[in-house]
Every structure is written in structure tokens, then in C-alpha cells.
Amino acid sequence: MLHALEQRLGPRISVLRIYCYGLCMGTADALPGVSGGTVALLLGFYGRLIAAVTALTPGRAVDVLRGYDSERRGRAKEALLEMDLQFLLPLGVGMVTAVALIAEAVTALAESHPLPLFGFFIGLIAASAVALFRSLTFASSRHVLAAAAGTGLALLVSANILQLPGSGLVVIFLSGALAISAMILPGVSGSLILILLGQYVVLTGELSAFRQSLQNLVFGDGTLAAVGEPGATVVVFVVGGFVGLVTIARVVRFALDRHRGLTLVFLVGLIAGSVPAPLHNIAEVHPMTTETILLTTAWAALGAVALFALDWLAGGFDPE
Numbered sequence: 001m002l003h004a005l006e007q008r009l010g011p012r013i014s015v016l017r018i019y020c021y022g023l024c025m026g027t028a029d030a031l032p033g034v035s036g037g038t039v040a041l042l043l044g045f046y047g048r049l050i051a052a053v054t055a056l057t058p059g060r061a062v063d064v065l066r067g068y069d070s071e072r073r074g075r076a077k078e079a080l081l082e083m084d085l086q087f088l089l090p091l092g093v094g095m096v097t098a099v100a101l102i103a104e105a106v107t108a109l110a111e112s113h114p115l116p117l118f119g120f121f122i123g124l125i126a127a128s129a130v131a132l133f134r135s136l137t138f139a140s141s142r143h144v145l146a147a148a149a150g151t152g153l154a155l156l157v158s159a160n161i162l163q164l165p166g167s168g169l170v171v172i173f174l175s176g177a178l179a180i181s182a183m184i185l186p187g188v189s190g191s192l193i194l195i196l197l198g199q200y201v202v203l204t205g206e207l208s209a210f211r212q213s214l215q216n217l218v219f220g221d222g223t224l225a226a227v228g229e230p231g232a233t234v235v236v237f238v239v240g241g242f243v244g245l246v247t248i249a250r251v252v253r254f255a256l257d258r259h260r261g262l263t264l265v266f267l268v269g270l271i272a273g274s275v276p277a278p279l280h281n282i283a284e285v286h287p288m289t290t291e292t293i294l295l296t297t298a299w300a301a302l303g304a305v306a307l308f309a310l311d312w313l314a315g316g317f318d319p320e
Helices: 002-030 036-043 046-054 058-068 070-083 085-112 114-134 141-158 169-183 190-196 200-218 224-246 248-258 260-273 279-283 290-313
Strands: none
Touching: 002 036, 002 085, 002 190, 036 046, 046 085, 046 248, 058 070, 070 085, 085 114, 085 200, 114 190, 114 260, 114 279, 114 290, 141 190, 141 260, 169 190, 169 224, 169 248, 190 200, 200 224, 224 248, 248 260, 279 290
16 A cells, blocks of 8 residues: 555656755755755756756757647657657656745845845855855966956856846846856856846846735735736846757757856856846945945854855855
């Protein structure tokens, strides 16, 4: 009887486990300086994640959509198995759940305590760069130049010297493509990319508003119009993320396969150059006085300690 129960619950337990993986990965990606890709490595499903993501191709999607034809149904089932949707779907739901919960907390803290929040983020990002640089090998001057190029690019973006083209939903779409692509890379956080692009607070706020408006609609206190505005932002971001997964993420994976060392030092250079980015969020609320700088430094130190503690518990972060 127990064996029969175990067999019956086996698939459900597997789905629950993958959902919990998604919770862990989503939590990491919602915090700058902590990478969902690194969590995937630590929990042992990074290889399956990359295989599933790279299997998401337009051709397979078309095969699935043609499954209504009885003659093509076999190929549709094969495409579904190749894309490993039984893994990606619960993982994605877990990630969305975690990101939504973190977004609520970040939105509240960004309004009430911006200095501690973004000071803490500075420490997370800086410590992440240090932890990852320690695991890299600079075998030639090309590696030094690649790291400098990544750092310089991030500094130019964080200083608003370089900006994404377009405005409004175009920027949201491009932010989604870049951030979701980063999520699958060990060492690089999707939220770090959003902070660098100045979209982190905007998107967490829109996601929080979307969840709240849906809740109000379900309980009869909201309207479809209230859901529509934040909902459009969330949908555009998700669409951008999907496009990023099947385009930009593949380019990065190709670069890692062909020039792993150079690509890794460039990516970690991006993290290092992103350290000053949260200062913009602090400067919007607090004048940069000596007291503000000291408090920011204190919270950054706390963030760095938290990241280094996580690094120690995990046995060291490995960007590969």
C-alpha cells in the first residue's frame, strides 16, 4: 500500500521539488549580486536548465501548435519532451512566485527606507564581484582588457552616458530581454541588470501594482482598467524575456563555449562596474552629505558580509 502511494505521489513530489527550485532561483535573481544561475549550479539542475532553455526554438513551438493535426501529434509530443516543459513550467511558476513576493518587499522598502535597501544592494554587488573575480584566472592581457571593457561599459550605463534606445514599453521590452538572459548565467543576476538600467524600482513597483489590482478584481473591489496599465508593463517585460531567452541568451552561451575565459571576465567586469548604480536611487531621496555616505557605507558593509557568508556556506561561487 505504501509503495502504491509512493508511486502515485512520485510525480507530484517531483513537481513540488522543481517548484521549490524555482522559489530559490527566483529569490536569488530578485536580489542584485546573487545569481539564479549560481543557485541552479549549487542545487544541481543547471545542466538541465540550460538544455531546456536552448531547446526552446521557434521550430519546436510550431510543432507543438500543429499538434491538433493527428498526423503531426507524434512530433508535437516529441517537441514537448525535448523542451522539457514538465521541468520549465513548475520552475517558472516558482520563480514568478518568489519574484512577486520580493517585489512587494522591495517596493515597500524603496518608499520607506531607500538608503538601507540600496546601500545593502551596493554591498551585495561589490562582494559578488570580489567573490567571482577570486575564482577567475587572468591568463593574458586580453583577459585584463575584457574585464576592463565590462567594467567600463557598466560604469557608462550606470552614469546614464549610455542608455537603451527608445522609451516607455520599448525600454521595458529590452530590459526584459537582457535581464532574463542574465538569469541563466552563473554569477550574473537579472535584477542587477535592471538596477544598472535604472528599471529595478519601476518594474518591482509595476509587478506589485499588477498583483494588487488582480487581487482587488477577484474580490470585487477593482476594475479591468486598473489591471490593464501595470499588466501591460508586466506582459511586455515577459515577452521581452522570452525573446531574450531564444536570442541573447544563445549568443552569450555561444560566447562561453567559444571563449569561456574572456566572456566570464567580461561578465564579472559588468558586475564590478555596476556597484555605483544603486547610488542614483539613494541620491533621489537623500542629499549626498557625510552622514548619508557613512550610512550607505555601513549598509553596504552589511550586504557584503551577507554575500560573503553565503559564499562561505556554498563553498565558494563558481561562475562556470
